[in-house]
Amino acid sequence: MRLHRSFLKQVSTRVMPRPNTLPKEQRLKKWKIVRGDEVMVISGKERGKIGTISEVSRKTNGVYVRGLNLA
Numbered sequence: 001m002r003l004h005r006s007f008l009k010q011v012s013t014r015v016m017p018r019p020n021t022l023p024k025e026q027r028l029k030k031w032k033i034v035r036g037d038e039v040m041v042i043s044g045k046e047r048g049k050i051g052t053i054s055e056v057s058r059k060t061n062g063v064y065v066r067g068l069n070l071a
Contacts, residue, residue, distance in 0.1 A: 021059040028061055039065060 033039070037053050051065035 022061060026061075027058065031056065031058065033063065039063070041065070041068065045069075 033053065033056065035053050035056055038050055039053060040050050041047055046068045049068055051068045053063050054066040055064040057063065
């Protein structure tokens with residue numbers, strides 16, 4: 001369904017975007033973890049499960065673990 005732009009101007013649902021990266025002073029300097037490492041989750045809903053790292057995001061100090069739901 002398409003809305004006319006005059007209607008869209010009245011209903012502003014725009015939210016300020018959250019920055020995806022951390023400031024440089026908060027980022028980790030050295031990483032001892034790389035893609036392909038096996039890790040165990042130590043907290044949260046998936047605690048105790050083991051998975052393989054599929055991606056390392058150094059800008060957000062995060063990792064993506066294959067096979068686990070860490071959203």
